[in-house]
Amino acid sequence: MGPTRARTRETHQARLHWTRSIPPMQPLRLGGYIKTAAMSAGDVGDSPLFVFDYALRLLRVLVLLALWRTILGGRDSTGPMSLAAVLSYTVVAEVFAEQLAVQTTLSLAFWEGTLVIRFLRPMGMVRQLASEMAGKWLIGLSLFSVPLLLVTPLLGVDPRPSSVVAGGLFILSLALAILVGLALDLFFGALTVALEQPMWLIEYTRTAVATLLSGSLLPLAYYPWGLGDVFSWLPFAAMAWAPLAIYTGTGQPLRLLIGQVLWVAVLWPVADWMWRSNREKLVGYGG
């Protein structure tokens, strides 16, 4: 066998090996993810004291509504939003609080050292985390969000969107906000591993910063010194401010939606790269 033929055979074998090393394309089996979501929703029985958490959330809404009425009530000019719009903003922010501040079970998996179980399943990691999160949302939406929406008129707030179009665009914007939130969650999860820091340290900091910068607590339009304009360009604003501003008819929908799409396009490759670069270190966290 001549050297050329031997080289050809080696190349062929190398190609064959390379081809075999690529995992075959798996069809997306939705059933598994739906089942995962259902199992996650079933976890609610493990902690029946979630009702306490809901009571605290309701109390927060009441305090914020009272605060806005104190600040804006009786003023000639209420600034960039009407009092009614601010009140709607506050209520809807709480109704969709979980969707506007996306948090998967990634941190919990770090904490409990159970990420390895998810690696072993023949399912996508992010899709698993998203399914678990969606399962938990079902409980929150049905037991807290919908009842809150129903009692909103009793609180003197009109929860309806500013227009039918705004309502439709809100759904689109909310979907984009969830995608941005998911990417950020993955990014911060990878960052926790990369920096080898306690996961709660990163999580607390992230939650605190996100609450402030996303506009989920206060509308960015009311931030002084033009800070709201600056913050509205950040990815955190794409998580909460954008959908809520569309809902209340405060911002320009097209600009807000384009901003969200851009952040989705930028954050997902970055988060994916961060995750792939650091997941090997997960062994230190019990995975």
Next chain:
Amino acid sequence: MAVDSPFWRRACEKLVGEEDSGKRLLSLWRLYATMDLLFLARGPQVALTFYVSDFVVGLAAVTATFLLAERFDGIGPWTKPQVLFLLGYAVLVRGLINIFFSYNLAFISRRIGRGQLDHVLIQPQPLWMVLLTEGFAPVTGSGMFVPGLGLLVWAASQLNLEVPPTWYLLLAVDLVASIAVVLAFEYIVGSLAFWAPRAAEEINSSSWRLITQLAPFPLEGLSTWALGSLLTVVPVGLVAWYPARVLLGVGTTLWENAVLPAVAVVLVTVAFWIFSRGLRHYGRTGSTRYLDYGHRR
């Protein structure tokens, strides 16, 4: 009956513990302070991360209120410097809790729920002494204390407060009372973990979030029943709003100075009662969640 009689000695010991409790407390505080310093001395990355994290979390907690006060030149009857004073007070209370009750002593449901109360009970010292000393973290826990104190002093200077020396005493009493209120609330809620260790393990996270998120807001606009609830059942108003009103004299009378310490005593008594009942239950059942390799069932 002579003051140094065995009766009085026993009575005093019942009240404050053994005769050398004070020395023991100081000794333990010194020990935990040293350990805290050593933890920080592991490297600049650890130190920086803890400080920056605490600072950012503290800053974010009060920034929303500050921005609103700046935007509207005050909130309701509160002027801008008064709001700053309120925020400084709120951060200072949180900072002091971080310093004295770190390591989940303010989140007692976690310790109970995870079965970690055993770590406390096996120590050769009274439970109250452990709870008072084990969470002492004067270095790692001071990330909020310094900015809180700075904000309070700066706001006071902006307000040109002319106060008698007794005002400082009132400030100290109110700070202690506010801390007691927060801890009592945390222990009342967290004691649920004695009966439902798994379900209530993280319940103090919710109660803490509520307290810290709502404490920096003025509560004037609330209805009477809501305000009453926030001063008793969920005592958010006593953490910063009420004491700041009293200290600045915003619509308060002299007798109202005594309300916060009085309510604090009541809440601490309730917390003590519930915690004792829970502890008795724990004595019978123990924890089924503790595993020797550190994770939970």
